[in-house]
Amino acid sequence: MTKKYGLALSLLFSLNTFANLSVSNPQDDTSQASWVDNILENLGADGGFDNTKAIDFSVLPGPFYNPEMSLGVGISAIGLYQIDEQDTVSQTSSLVINGFASVNGSVGVVIDNRSFLKEDQWRVYVDAEIADAPDVYYGIGYQQNRQDDNRVNFDHRQLSLRPMLLKRVSESAFIGAGFDLSYAKASDIDDGESLVDSSLLDDSSSAVGVSFQANFDTRDVVRNPYEGRLLQLDLGLYHPSIGSSDNFQTLSFNYSEYLQLGPRDSLLAWQFKSRFTYGDTPWHMLSTVGGGSALRGYTTGRYRDKQMVMSQAEYRWDLPGRHGMVFWLGAGAIAPQLSLFSSDEILPNVGLGYRFEVKSRVNLRLDMGFGDGESGFYFNVDEAF
Template sequence: MKQYNLIIVFVAFSLSIFGQRRDENNVIKTDTISSSKNYQLIAIPIAFYTPETEFGFGGGGQLFLLNEKNRYKNRLSNILFSGIYTLNEQLMIEITPQIYLGSGDYFIDAHYLLEVYPNLFWGIGNNTPDENEEVYNQTTHAFNIAFLKRLPSNLNFGFQFNFKNHEVTEVQENGILASGDVLGSRRTVIAGLGAVFNYDTRDNTGSPNKGFYYQAKAQFSSELMGSTQGFNKFILDLREYLPIGKRSLLAFQLYSENNFGDVPFQALASYGGGNRARGYFFGRFRDKNMYVSQVEYRWRFKPRWTLNTFALAGEVAERPEDFFSIKNIKPSFGLGARFKIFKDKDTWLRFDYGSGIDGNSGIYFGINEAF
């Protein structure tokens, strides 16, 4: 894959910002436009460019509920919403409520997505050739909601409902998806229940300086609940942040995903992207099983400036026992820089360059750390 994944986000910062968080589009909140004792509304102007989308623009906001606060981690309930349109006629609308109840003893985490999005597909497997690349158009409605209970000592456990409706509206003539042999090549509905468990001791979520984050998810999609296929998904995400002296940090992540049953291609484990496998297009390789292991060294040479270097390796496979063949591993190496936007808030601009094998590479510009 010889295209670069270049994302540029322009944001007009205000002098007074109540809080920030990171989302998949690497957007931060800005410009307080309404405030009272009970809420604060912050506007989000958005603009970016990628080779896949060309110029994209939009906006949104974040509503902070000032009376609904997690007293354990000093985090506020909020509702994030955004809308983005691109010159390639792609549309993305997202709404993400995160609500704390009982002063943080209970947590509701929900997400709605409407996406009209042309994408790229190379087939299924760990060694799909570049010449397989084809474009397909897809419209997605997705909704999930999780209800978690805080347990003692930074533990959280809860249940989740997932729903996704993928409508493939256009495929490339004589392409892989046009054959109809790929599960999900016409329409896929994913619906089911799941369980979530996490252990979180990080000092902050956007750019941790120390602590641990361990998460395990189990998701069960059933035809009894409306799914077009029945399958199960298990995700394990393990992260550690180890300070080295006063200015340096080593960050580690091990991510694994395993799917069992009749899995449509939209739900397969996807290798690549700006967070888990920098240097590869997101979804460049897809299959039922995947692991990614990455390590990053971060050196804060000035109070508001950090340099980093990272290395990662991983792969996808139909069966876990096919992992760890040297010829199949997909490594990547890279470096980058960070700039702290506000002196008193731990929010950072991030620039990374990642280089994989076989011409794969990527440039990433966004907010906060990759993991």
């Protein structure tokens, strides 16, 4: 076992052990259960939701390790709220703020807001990110991306804002519109001995576009479904006339389903996802796999091209108390155009993770993912899909 794998798994085991103390039998070890529960209560991680507060927050720190940012610490602020106390139909709204810093100087904040209004007739989703962190570029396309010697290291400064307003049009269907503002700048570009052309990283890029979404959503809870399905289609249109550096389009499709299977709230979840781009797509808006949600274990940004398809299936095993384990299998592929996807260029994926419920239907997750010659350890809030 490599040092990297050992570190990730030891952190995973340590948190699992820590969490188990909080649900130990008081008759067996009252003092242990008491002080751990007090810590969690003070942090707001009580597993419930206090609707008497404007926003019921939990704030939790946690370690992470991945190839891009090395060892770091993340802090997650998880807030639940109700916009209208008289509204008994809408789901509980949520605000998640994730901050991170690592030993190699990476810093960033990611915001994820989901608001449900007017008896769930309207939904407002806002995603935002600001970060300055190391990144990698291996060129474009599977053949270049799979060559370890093609690695180009650089510092990636990014800013993004993506609001979306959705209107219910039938019992389970929504349509909506929003905009996407994504700015990226590469600096300290280190080609090393790489033979790939990294000149496209030299100029900063602003992707400004309007976005449209249509979905069919029967999930019981958007943030952590126990049952139901989602079929979602997203279209993005980017053009210099509205401030974009380049003229291009994006088309994404997501099908996810959740089936109760096993003890308590255990379930089988699976997903098929695709993303296609057309036109003069800038490097930071190409389709990718990897990171904390799409084929966990692959380095974010290593595999990128205009088109992407992927699928993953996950068993979410609900353990007694507020604990759970997850096991998944997945696969994906990238290509310059639809006709060039190849079965010889599939990227396999497997992994396992631990879950701890910090708020009602909001999980803290630690995942260890393995890809083709790569791995990653992730500290996040909510499920990968």
